[in-house]
Amino acid sequence: MDWQIEDQHIIIRCGSHLDKESIQDQREIFIKVLAAKKPIIFYANDITKVDTAGLQLVLSFTLAASKHNIAWEWREPSSVLMREADLLGMRNLLKLPDNR
Amino acid sequence: MPMDTNQFLQVFIEESLEAMQEIEQTLLNIELDDVDIEKINSLFRSIHSMKSSSAVLGFKSMSELAHTLETFLDFVRSNVYQLNQQDIDLLLEAVDILRLMLNSAKNNTPINEEETQRVVSIFKSKNENIYSEIPEKKKKPEAESGVREETKKDQKVEKKKEERKEEKKETPVAAAVDKKNEAGWRIQFHPNRNILQTGTDPSRAMGVLKELGKMEVEVDTSSLPPFPEFNPEECFLIWNIVLYTSTPENEIREVFIWVANDESVVVVPVSEQISPVKSVKKETAVPAEKKPAAMKEPVAQLEHITSVRVTTEKIDNILNIVGELVIAQSVINQIAKDFEMSLSERLYEGLGYLDHNFRELQANVMRVRMVPVEYIFSRIPRFIHDLASKMDKQVDLITKGGQTELDKNMLEKISDPILHLVRNAVDHGIERSEVRQEKGKSAKGIIKINAHQESGNIIIDVSDDGGGLNRDRIRAKAIERGLISESDQLTDEEMFQLIFQPGFSTAAVITDISGRGVGLDVVYKNVRDVGGDITIESVEGEGSTFRMRLPLTLAIMDCQLIRIGEETYIIPLVTITEIIKIDPGQLNYVDQNNMIYHFRNEYIPIIQLSLFFNIPDPTAEMKNKFLIVVDVNEQYVGLIIDELLSQQQVVIKNLEDNYQKITGISGATILGNGRVALILDVTAIVEYKLSSASLIQNFGISISDQNIVIEEEQSEIEDNSKPVQFLSFLMAGQEYGIDILEVKEIRKWERGTYLPNSPHYIKGVINMRGVIVPIIDLRERFGIESCEQGPHTAIIILVMKLHHKQRYIGIVVDQIADTFMVVPAEIQPLPDSEKSVLKEHIRGLITFQNKLITLLNMKNLILVAIEQENAA
Numbered sequence: 028m029d030w031q032i033e034d035q036h037i038i039i040r041c042g043s044h045l046d047k048e049s050i051q052d053q054r055e056i057f058i059k060v061l062a063a064k065k066p067i068i069f070y071a072n073d074i075t076k077v078d079t080a081g082l083q084l085v086l087s088f089t090l091a092a093s094k095h096n097i098a099w100e101w102r103e104p105s106s107v108l109m110r111e112a113d114l115l116g117m118r119n120l121l122k123l124p125d126n127r
Numbered sequence: 128m129p130m131d132t133n134q135f136l137q138v139f140i141e142e143s144l145e146a147m148q149e150i151e152q153t154l155l156n157i158e159l160d161d162v163d164i165e166k167i168n169s170l171f172r173s174i175h176s177m178k179s180s181s182a183v184l185g186f187k188s189m190s191e192l193a194h195t196l197e198t199f200l201d202f203v204r205s206n207v208y209q210l211n212q213q214d215i216d217l218l219l220e221a222v223d224i225l226r227l228m229l230n231s232a233k234n235n236t237p238i239n240e241e242e243t244q245r246v247v248s249i250f251k252s253k254n255e256n257i258y259s260e261i262p263e264k265k266k267k268p269e270a271e272s273g274v275r276e277e278t279k280k281d282q283k284v285e286k287k288k289e290e291r292k293e294e295k296k297e298t299p300v301a302a303a304v305d306k307k308n309e310a311g312w313r314i315q316f317h318p319n320r321n322i323l324q325t326g327t328d329p330s331r332a333m334g335v336l337k338e339l340g341k342m343e344v345e346v347d348t349s350s351l352p353p354f355p356e357f358n359p360e361e362c363f364l365i366w367n368i369v370l371y372t373s374t375p376e377n378e379i380r381e382v383f384i385w386v387a388n389d390e391s392v393v394v395v396p397v398s399e400q401i402s403p404v405k406s407v408k409k410e411t412a413v414p415a416e417k418k419p420a421a422m423k424e425p426v427a428q429l430e431h432i433t434s435v436r437v438t439t440e441k442i443d444n445i446l447n448i449v450g451e452l453v454i455a456q457s458v459i460n461q462i463a464k465d466f467e468m469s470l471s472e473r474l475y476e477g478l479g480y481l482d483h484n485f486r487e488l489q490a491n492v493m494r495v496r497m498v499p500v501e502y503i504f505s506r507i508p509r510f511i512h513d514l515a516s517k518m519d520k521q522v523d524l525i526t527k528g529g530q531t532e533l534d535k536n537m538l539e540k541i542s543d544p545i546l547h548l549v550r551n552a553v554d555h556g557i558e559r560s561e562v563r564q565e566k567g568k569s570a571k572g573i574i575k576i577n578a579h580q581e582s583g584n585i586i587i588d589v590s591d592d593g594g595g596l597n598r599d600r601i602r603a604k605a606i607e608r609g610l611i612s613e614s615d616q617l618t619d620e621e622m623f624q625l626i627f628q629p630g631f632s633t634a635a636v637i638t639d640i641s642g643r644g645v646g647l648d649v650v651y652k653n654v655r656d657v658g659g660d661i662t663i664e665s666v667e668g669e670g671s672t673f674r675m676r677l678p679l680t681l682a683i684m685d686c687q688l689i690r691i692g693e694e695t696y697i698i699p700l701v702t703i704t705e706i707i708k709i710d711p712g713q714l715n716y717v718d719q720n721n722m723i724y725h726f727r728n729e730y731i732p733i734i735q736l737s738l739f740f741n742i743p744d745p746t747a748e749m750k751n752k753f754l755i756v757v758d759v760n761e762q763y764v765g766l767i768i769d770e771l772l773s774q775q776q777v778v779i780k781n782l783e784d785n786y787q788k789i790t791g792i793s794g795a796t797i798l799g800n801g802r803v804a805l806i807l808d809v810t811a812i813v814e815y816k817l818s819s820a821s822l823i824q825n826f827g828i829s830i831s832d833q834n835i836v837i838e839e840e841q842s843e844i845e846d847n848s849k850p851v852q853f854l855s856f857l858m859a860g861q862e863y864g865i866d867i868l869e870v871k872e873i874r875k876w877e878r879g880t881y882l883p884n885s886p887h888y889i890k891g892v893i894n895m896r897g898v899i900v901p902i903i904d905l906r907e908r909f910g911i912e913s914c915e916q917g918p919h920t921a922i923i924i925l926v927m928k929l930h931h932k933q934r935y936i937g938i939v940v941d942q943i944a945d946t947f948m949v950v951p952a953e954i955q956p957l958p959d960s961e962k963s964v965l966k967e968h969i970r971g972l973i974t975f976q977n978k979l980i981t982l983l984n985m986k987n988l989i990l991v992a993i994e995q996e997n998a999a
Binding site for chain 2: 047050051053054057058061077078079080082083084086087088090091111113114115116117120
C-alpha cells in the first residue's frame with residue numbers, strides 16, 4: 028500500500044493484500060493519512076487477498092475519518108474486496124459502491 | 128484463552144481420517160438392491176461436516192471435493208437418484224483422495240491437485256446430469272435443501288435473490304425481522320479477541336454459512352477502540368447474522384467449531400431476538416443440564432486430542448498409582464532423614480512398596496500404549512474389496528478378536544505383513560468362483576482373521592478356504608533354486624517354511640503391496656524383527672492358515688538373567704518352559720557336537736550356549752550348570768547356561784541402531800550396574816541348530832580385507848584452503864589423526880559386553896547414556912599386536928552417517944595426543960609404494976610440530992567392515 032497527495036486529495040493505492048500480513052504497515056500509513064486531514068480516494072482494483080484483520084483495520088480507519096469529517100471514496104474495488112466486505116457485513120459501513 | 132490452530136488442525140485431521148474410515152465401511156456395506164437411506168444420511172452428514180470444517184480451516188480443494196460429494200449424496204438421500212456399483216467405486220475413490228489430502232495436510236506436503244480436480248469434475252458432471260433430469264416442480268429451492276446446486280439454473284435463482292436484496296438494501300436485519308414465517312436462525316458471533324492471531328479467520332466461517340442459505344450480516348463496531356489506539360491484530364467486532372435455512376442448529380454451530388468456543392456463538396430461531404452482547408454473556412451462563420444436547424458435541428470432540436484413544440479408566444489407574452508413589456517416596460524420605468540400622472527393615476519395606484508401585488505404574492502406562500487389533504482389521508474389507516474386484520473373485524471376510532490389544536509400535540510393524548498375507552490369500556489362495564463351484568465349494572471364498580492372546584503372546588491367524596499349498600510344487604521350486612537338495616527329507620511344516628525364502632517371492636504378482644517390494648520373505652523378516660514367528664498349516668484343496676505369534680509389547684519384557692562365561696545375558700521369560708539343574712546322568716552325547724537330555728519322558732536336543740557363541744568356558748563340569756528348557760515351534764530344546772541370576776523387567780534396546788543385527792541376539796538392555804546385557808533370540812538359536820544349515824543364513828560373519836568401494840554420502844565440495852581441526856591419538860608408538868567433527872566424545876577405557884560371532888577387532892558394546900555403542904580395537908583392526916590396556920587407554924566415540932543414518936562407533940586407542948588445525952591442501956597422499964591393506968582408509972600424511980601424523984578416513988575404516996559383514 029502506498030499513498031500520496033494529489034490535487035488536494037489523498038490517493039491510497041491499496042496494493043494486492045489487505046490482510047493480516049500487511050496490517051501493521053498499513054496502520055502506519057493510515058495514521059499519517061488521518062493527520063493530513065484531506066479527502067481520501069482508495070484505489071482498490073489490485074486487491075486479491077483480503078481477510079478479517081485487513082478489513083477491520085480499514086473499517087476502523089474509515090470510522091475515524093468519519094469522526095474527523097474526512098470523506099472517502101473507492102475507485103474500482105476488486106471483486107475479492109467486495110465479496111469479503113459483504114461476507115463480513117461491512118460493505119455499507121465502508122461505503123463500498125453497490126455495483127450488483 | 129488463545130486457541131491453538133495447530134491443535135485444532137490435528138484434531139480435525141484425526142477425526143476426519145476416522146470419518147473416512149467409517150464412510151468407507153458404510154460404502155462397502157451398502158446393499159444396492161435395497162439402499163438403506165439412513166446409511167446415505169450418515170454419509171451425507173459426515174461429508175457435510177468435513178466440507179464445513181475444511182472450508183473454515185482454509186482447505187479449499189478439500190472443501191470443494193466434499194461439496195460435490197455432498198450434493199451428490201443429497202440427490203441419493205432424496206430418492207432423486209439411485210446408486211449403482213460404479214457410483215460406489217467412484218465414492219470410494221473420492222474417499223481415497225480425501226484421505227490423501229488429510230495426510231498431506233498432516234505432513235505439510237502438497238496435494239495432487241490434478242487427481243482432485245478429476246474427481247471433482249466427474250461428480251460435478253454427474254450432479255448436473257441428475258439435476259437436469261429432475262422434473263421442474265420437484266426441484267428444491269436452495270434455502271430448503273441447504274445444498275447449493277451447481278447448475279446454470281442456479282444463476283437465475285441467484286439473480287432473483289440479488290434483486291430481493293436490492294430492495295432490502297438499507298436495513299437487511301430489519302427486513303429479516305419481517306420474515307417471521309421463514310425457517311432460519313439468528314446468530315450472534317462474538318469471537319475471542321485474539322482469534323486473528325490463531326490463523327483462523329471469521330470470514331471463512333461466514334463463507335460456509337452463506338452456502339447454507341440466504342444470509343444477512345450486520346457488524347457491530349461498538350467495541351472498536353479509537354483509531355490509532357486499537358491493535359489491528361485483535362478482533363473487536365461482533366457479527367449479527369440472519370440465516371434463512373432449514374439446516375439444523377447443531378450443523379450451524381459446527382461451522383464455528385474451529386473459530387469459536389461455546390460462549391462466542393449464540394444461535395436462536397429467527398423469530399427470536401438476541402440480547403446485546405453484555406447480557407448475552409449472562410444468558411448463556413445456564414446450568415449445564417439446560418443446554419441443548421447439540422452444544423455438548425464440540426466439547427466431546429475436543430476431549431480426544433491424542434492419536435491413541437485412552438479410556439478414562441486407564442488414566443484413573445495411572446493417577447492412583449502416582450498418588451501411591453508420592454506416599455512411598457515420602458515414607459522413604461522420612462526413613463532416610465532419621466536413618467539408623469534399626470530402621471533398615473522399614474527401609475526395605477518402603478523400597479519394596481516403591482518397587483511394587485513402579486511396576487504397577489509401568490504396567491498401566493504400557494496398557495495405555497495398547498490399541499485394539501481392530502485398527503488393522505478395519506482396513507482389510509476395503510483392501511479385499513479392491514483386490515477381489517481386480518482379480519474377478521468373490522471373497523467374504525470374517526474377523527474375530529478385533530478387541531485384542533497390542534502395543535502401538537508392534538501394531539504399526541505388523542500392519543503391512545498382515546495385509547500382505549491377506550493379499551496372498553486372495554491372490555494365490557482363493558480360487559475364482561467357477562473353479563470353486565467345480566470343486567463343490569461355495570462361489571465365495573472366505574478369509575478369516577482371528578486374533579487372541581496366549582501366554583504373553585498375541586496370536587494372529589490369517590486363513591483361507593482356497594486351494595492350499597502344493598507341497599510337491601514347493602519342493603520342486605526349492606530344488607530348482609538350490610535351497611534344498613533332492614535327498615533332503617523335510618516335514619510339511621519345514622517345506623511350507625521355504626516359501627518365506629526370497630526366491631519364492633514372485634515378481635509377476637503386482638499389487639499395491641508388492642509395488643513396495645514386500646514379499647513373503649519380508650513378511651517373515653518383519654515378524655521376526657519384532658520378536659515373533661510365523662508358521663503355516665495347509666491342506667491342499669482345502670486352504671491354508673498363516674499363524675503369527677507376536678510378543679505383546681516391543682519395549683519392555685520380563686526376563687531371566689543368566690551367566691554364560693563372564694557375561695550376563697537375558698532370556699525372555701515367555702520363551703522358558705522350565706529351568707532345571709543339570710543331572711549329568713540324564714545327558715547323552717550323540718556325537719562330539721550334539722547332546723540330548725532326558726526330559727519329561729523324552730529326549731530333547733541340547734545347545735551349549737558357551738560353545739554356540741564361542742565363549743570361553745572355564746567350568747566344564749555339567750553338574751554345576753543349568754538347563755533352560757524352551758519351547759520353539761512346539762519342540763522342547765534345552766539351553767545349557769553357567770549360572771541362573773535374577774528375574775527382572777528390562778527395557779529393550781535396538782542393537783542395530785549403531786551396529787547390525789546379530790543372529791541369535793534380538794537386542795540389548797542396560798542393567799542396573801550400567802553394563803550392557805544382550806538379549807538372546809531363542810527361536811533363532813534353536814532353529815539354526817535344528818534345521819538344515821542351507822535353509823538359514825550363516826551365523827558366521829566373514830571378514831574381508833579386500834578393497835571395497837563404498838557409496839559416498841552426498842557431501843559438500845571441500846574447500847581445500849579452509850583449515851580443518853583434527854584430534855590425534857597414539858597407537859603402538861605412532862600418531863594418528865581424525866577429523867574432530869567426527870568425534871562425539873572421549874571416554875576412559877571400559878570393558879565392553881562381549882558380542883558373539885563378531886569380528887575379532889569388535890571388542891563388544893558399551894552403554895553411552897542409554898545408547899548401545901560397539902567398540903573397535905584399532906590395533907587389531909590395523910593388524911598390530913594388541914596389548915593390555917594402560918592408564919591412558921581411551922575410547923573415542925565417533926559419530927558418522929551411513930546411508931543417511933547417524934551411527935555411533937567407539938575406537939580403543941592407546942592415548943589421546945593433541946588437537947591441531949590442518950589445511951587440506953597441505954595433506955600429503957600416501958606413497959604409492961605403501962602396501963598397507965588399509966591404504967584406502969588413510970586420508971594422507973601431515974607433519975605437525977616435527978611429527979609425522981597419519982590422517983585416517985574413519986568412515987572407510989569402520990563402516991566398510993560393517994558393510995562387508997552385512998553382505999556376508
